[in-house]
Amino acid sequence: MDRRPLLSVEQLTFRYRRAAEPALRDVWFTLDPGEVLLVAGPSGCGKSTLIRAINGLIPHSYRGELSGRVLVDGRSTVETPLRELATLVGTVLQDPARQIVASTVQGELAFGPENLGMPRDEIGRRMARVAADGGIQALLDRTTDELSGGELQQVAVAGALMLQPRLLVLDEPLANLDAAAARRLLALTRRLAEAGTGIIIVEHRIEDVLAAEPDRVLYLEEGAVAHLGDIGSFFERADPQAVKLPFEVWTRRAAGGEVPLEPEVPRREVADAGGPPRLEWREVSAAYDGREVLHGVSAALDRHEIVAVLGPNGSGKTTLFKTGNGLLARSGGAVLVDGRPIDGRSVADLATTLGYVFQNPSQMLFAPTVREEILFGPRNLGRDPASFEQLLSRALRRVGLDQPEVADRPPRTLSFGQQKRLSIAVALALQPRSLVLDEPSAGQDHRNAVRFMKEVRRIEGLESVYFVTHDADLALANADRILLVRDGRIVADGAPLEVIADRGRWEAANLRYTSLMEANLRLASRTGRFLDAAALAQVATAGQGAVQRRVGDTT
Numbered sequence: 001m002d003r004r005p006l007l008s009v010e011q012l013t014f015r016y017r018r019a020a021e022p023a024l025r026d027v028w029f030t031l032d033p034g035e036v037l038l039v040a041g042p043s044g045c046g047k048s049t050l051i052r053a054i055n056g057l058i059p060h061s062y063r064g065e066l067s068g069r070v071l072v073d074g075r076s077t078v079e080t081p082l083r084e085l086a087t088l089v090g091t092v093l094q095d096p097a098r099q100i101v102a103s104t105v106q107g108e109l110a111f112g113p114e115n116l117g118m119p120r121d122e123i124g125r126r127m128a129r130v131a132a133d134g135g136i137q138a139l140l141d142r143t144t145d146e147l148s149g150g151e152l153q154q155v156a157v158a159g160a161l162m163l164q165p166r167l168l169v170l171d172e173p174l175a176n177l178d179a180a181a182a183r184r185l186l187a188l189t190r191r192l193a194e195a196g197t198g199i200i201i202v203e204h205r206i207e208d209v210l211a212a213e214p215d216r217v218l219y220l221e222e223g224a225v226a227h228l229g230d231i232g233s234f235f236e237r238a239d240p241q242a243v244k245l246p247f248e249v250w251t252r253r254a255a256g257g258e259v260p261l262e263p264e265v266p267r268r269e270v271a272d273a274g275g276p277p278r279l280e281w282r283e284v285s286a287a288y289d290g291r292e293v294l295h296g297v298s299a300a301l302d303r304h305e306i307v308a309v310l311g312p313n314g315s316g317k318t319t320l321f322k323t324g325n326g327l328l329a330r331s332g333g334a335v336l337v338d339g340r341p342i343d344g345r346s347v348a349d350l351a352t353t354l355g356y357v358f359q360n361p362s363q364m365l366f367a368p369t370v371r372e373e374i375l376f377g378p379r380n381l382g383r384d385p386a387s388f389e390q391l392l393s394r395a396l397r398r399v400g401l402d403q404p405e406v407a408d409r410p411p412r413t414l415s416f417g418q419q420k421r422l423s424i425a426v427a428l429a430l431q432p433r434s435l436v437l438d439e440p441s442a443g444q445d446h447r448n449a450v451r452f453m454k455e456v457r458r459i460e461g462l463e464s465v466y467f468v469t470h471d472a473d474l475a476l477a478n479a480d481r482i483l484l485v486r487d488g489r490i491v492a493d494g495a496p497l498e499v500i501a502d503r504g505r506w507e508a509a510n511l512r513y514t515s516l517m518e519a520n521l522r523l524a525s526r527t528g529r530f531l532d533a534a535a536l537a538q539v540a541t542a543g544q545g546a547v548q549r550r551v552g553d554t555t
Helices: 047-055 082-088 105-115 120-134 149-161 179-194 206-212 231-237 247-255 317-324 347-351 370-380 385-398 416-428 446-458 472-478 496-501 503-508 515-522 533-541 544-554
Strands: 007-016 024-031 036-040 064-072 089-092 167-171 198-202 216-221 224-229 279-288 291-301 306-310 332-337 354-357 434-438 464-468 481-486 489-494
Touching: 007 047, 024 047, 024 064, 024 224, 036 047, 036 179, 036 206, 047 064, 047 089, 047 167, 047 198, 082 089, 089 149, 105 120, 105 149, 120 149, 120 179, 149 167, 149 179, 167 179, 179 198, 179 206, 198 206, 216 231, 224 231, 247 515, 247 533, 279 317, 291 317, 291 332, 291 489, 306 317, 306 472, 317 332, 317 434, 317 464, 347 354, 354 416, 370 385, 370 416, 385 416, 416 434, 416 446, 446 472, 472 496, 472 515, 481 496, 481 503, 489 496, 489 503, 496 503, 496 515, 515 533
Parallel strands: 036 198, 036 216, 089 167, 167 198, 306 464, 306 481, 354 434, 434 464
Antiparallel strands: 007 024, 007 064, 216 224, 279 291, 279 332, 481 489
């Protein structure tokens, strides 16, 4: 009986051609058939590079200095053509839009098998099976350009499974998925593992991925293996500020003095001088290819507040904001910015008031260097060139990309999380008064996501932030107000604790209760509002007097 590992990574070191330091350093591990491996670590630690080495994109598509070796089913990824590796390793990228090639969902699912010359009846059988397994039967007759980010991610997973790979690699698979879709995907990966498929899941949201029952966790720091072991030992080793751990782990380690706790950053107090809302929808409807997505939505977002929009995949969250800045035409109703209808105003003009950051950074990054990417907008709007260097350094610093040489690197050489932060810097370079963020935490480690949401409150001249996310904990801890969207309508509008108090309504929107939500509801009488894990852990482990000193002035 052949007992060799399905995957062997041996002393793997890789440095990209234009990078000063290696992205991976002496990485060594194996994966057996049927094993589920969770890969975690801070943004930029080498997770995406590791995936590229496993599926053969390194060295076949990404050039650089490579040492060590990777064997998949005994075959070297260096010596095996990509076409053959694609039948062994199925990969789902962080940015699913980058791997969608067909104009229809059925065409996308058929693309791989057709290129391998598979008979049409076999393609049809596989398509029916993966659609049922992934719960995407309703998407089969749709075009790919009308799908939401979460729907694209589900199609990308199904496309990878069409080739029945021996090893399935999922890069941030939960970032764009609602709770119901996430549950289906994790249950599917568990079934695949039990049938002998090797599974690698790269994910920051550790609590959410536990349903896949990972056998081991590989934790990377600065391109090297910092931990390889079971989930229990990982909980004792991992930095809860870098990866999102269950709240019980926070409180246990906080009680033992193992993790630093910081008081909650006070909400900024801004006196509203009155006047119209920054962004207002009046009975707005919108459609894709004749299929209505928004149904007479009315809402108003004030000029001095942080608002998060939550809801299921395909419910209209992104569509709502695309109608707000002129990226998508309305089929009915009116949109106003600062009390003025947006009709007749260009997208570029609106961007100086409403900076918009796309869900997928590939949709807005095109320049040869990070420097040119950030300065493109200010240069085209005729801003003073003498201010460009200061503007560049400030934009990079605000998003944590102010490391040496980053400004002169091509954007495509950055990790997905770094590209996401760059896209935010591009929007900030136009110095908008409000910022619209679509999935700001996608590709970000927990530390960067939390830090950015705190830093954004301090950005000089930025009056308000509106964001769409599937990271409900991040939304609840940072927003003044939550809009809950379902089936193209707003079904809830209120403060975070108020919105999650209605459990039936919350779960009807395909949202799940996390351990942090449960703890916030239990401690609501002591805090008065939703707190992030670090601040709430102080409440849970401190005396009543300490609680009042720490958070009493922020309620």
